[in-house]
Every structure is written in structure tokens, then in C-alpha cells.
Amino acid sequence: MAQITKLPANDLYVGSVKIADASGNLAPLSGGFASAVTTGTIKSAIKFTPTASKTTASITGHKLFAVGDVTGNTAYGFGDPAVATTGVMACFGRTAIATGTQTDTGLDVRVINKLVNTGVNTIQGAYIKAKNYTDATVGNLIGLFVEAVADGTVTNGAIGIKIGRDNSTLKADMMLSNGAYLFASTAAITANSTATTLPAGSIGFTTNATGVGKLFVSDGSKWQYASVSS
Numbered sequence: 011m012a013q014i015t016k017l018p019a020n021d022l023y024v025g026s027v028k029i030a031d032a033s034g035n036l037a038p039l040s041g042g043f044a045s046a047v048t049t050g051t052i053k054s055a056i057k058f059t060p061t062a063s064k065t066t067a068s069i070t071g072h073k074l075f076a077v078g079d080v081t082g083n084t085a086y087g088f089g090d091p092a093v094a095t096t097g098v099m100a101c102f103g104r105t106a107i108a109t110g111t112q113t114d115t116g117l118d119v120r121v122i123n124k125l126v127n128t129g130v131n132t133i134q135g136a137y138i139k140a141k142n143y144t145d146a147t148v149g150n151l152i153g154l155f156v157e158a159v160a161d162g163t164v165t166n167g168a169i170g171i172k173i174g175r176d177n178s179t180l181k182a183d184m185m186l187s188n189g190a191y192l193f194a195s196t197a198a199i200t201a202n203s204t205a206t207t208l209p210a211g212s213i214g215f216t217t218n219a220t221g222v223g224k225l226f227v228s229d230g231s232k233w234q235y236a237s238v239s240s
Contacts, residue, residue, distance in 0.1 A: 182208060190228075199226055201235045 047057040063072050077098055078088075089095030100117060108114075119136050142148045160168035173183045173194075182191035191212040198204070198220035206214070210230040216222060226233040 182212070199224070199233050201226065202232055204233045205231060206233055 047054045049057075058075065060074055102116070104114070121133050121135060123131075123133055138154050140151055140153050142151050156170050158168040158170050182193045184192040186192065188211070189209060191208045193206075193208060193212060193214040195214060195216040196218055197216060198218045199214060199216045200220060201224070204221075206212070206228045208214070208228045210228055212228040213236070214226040214228065214233055215224070216226075225236040227236045228234070
């Protein structure tokens with residue numbers, strides 16, 4: 011890296027789209043950075059264009075955007091003990107009334123695979139982890155907190171969490187910590203007849219006339235009625 015001038019390490023200089031490395035050397039930001047960019051029909055207030063990934067022996071992972079310790083193992087001591095601390099916060103609000111049927115989204119995270127990949131490869135849309143180390147103490151530990159605040163008029167009702175899908179078929183709607191699944195279906199389910207590949211103990215229900223109102227449990231090969239043991 012060519013040394014242009016010495017600056018505080020790891021500082022970002024947005025006006026010149028340059029960044030200082032750990033030694034204070036100034037160099038162009040990897041990829042690209044721009045504001046108020048319109049691409050096709052999408053307008054972005056801030057847009058990052060990363061450089062292409064590549065296989066290098068010294069690289070064990072890629073991160074598109076990282077804030078803080080990229081390994082996730084270091085406690086920097088950021089924050090005041092007397093006030094709440096937030097890692098990343100993104101807020102926006104409308105200044106005009108929506109004129110069409112649309113959905114405003116506070117956080118949109120997508121990972122897309124367009125290549126033939128290995129059968130053991132896993133893609134996940136988001137990974138959220140709250141960790142309390144063995145030598146630390148905390149009152150509550152919550153992995154994910156979702157709050158829908160409906161102070162105003164909500165025409166169709168407030169929903170805390172919505173699980174959706176496109177035209178593809180889901181194996182299940184939720185995987186639980188014991189390896190069992192929660193399966194919501196629109197197809198007919200008949201006890202001791204309808205087959206399932208979900209592991210024993212998985213819970214299923216349907217909105218279909220055949221099986222609606224019933225709770226089913228997988229025995230490993232078929233759906234059975236849920237029962238209450240005496």
C-alpha cells in the first residue's frame with residue numbers, strides 16, 4: 011500500500027472516500043462508497059459496492075460489512091454502565107403518506123445463492139447471538155426481541171412475527187432447539203395416514219378442511235393426533 015500521509019489508524023474519510031489502515035496509511039476504500047445513488051428503480055441513501063471475493067489461504071471468512079470486532083470474541087468496553095447500548099441502529103420514517111399498497115421495512119437482510127453448491131452448504135438469512143461468558147453475570151439473556159407497537163390505527167391488526175415464503179415449499183416453518191419442527195400446512199392432514207419426513211415429536215397443523223382444528227404430532231413417518239397423557 012502506497013503511503014500518502016500518516017493519519018489516525020483505522021479512521022474513515024468519507025469526503026475523499028479513503029480509509030486509514032492500522033498503520034495510518036491512507037488508501038482508497040476497498041470497493042466503493044457513494045451516497046444518494048439510484049440504480050434502476052431503487053434509490054439508496056448510502057451504497058457500498060464491495061470488491062469481488064476470492065480464495066486466499068490466509069482468509070478464513072468474508073464479511074460484507076463489519077462493525078467492531080470482526081471475530082466476535084472481543085469486548086471493547088464500549089458504552090456507559092448507566093445507559094443502554096446499541097450495536098447497530100437503523101431508523102427511518104415517512105414524511106409523506108403512502109399512496110399505494112406497499113410494505114416499509116426497517117431491516118432487509120438477504121443472502122442469495124445463484125450457483126450450484128455443495129449439499130452440505132447452509133444459507134441463513136440472519137444470525138443473531140447474545141452471549142454471556144462463563145465469568146460474567148447478567149440479569150436476562152434474550153436472543154431476539156421483536157416488538158410491534160400499535161399506538162395508532164392498525165387496520166388489519168398488529169403482528170409480532172410473521173413467517174412467510176415465496177412459491178417454494180418449506181420443510182417446516184420453525185426448527186426448535188431439540189431438533190423437532192413446527193409445521194404449518196394448507197394441505198389435508200389425516201391422522202395415521204398422511205406421511206411426513208419430519209422427526210418424531212414435530213408438531214403440525216393445517217388450515218385445510220381435512221384436519222383443521224386438530225393438532226398433529228409426527229411419529230417419524232406419519233402424522234398422529236396429539237394426545238394428553240394421563
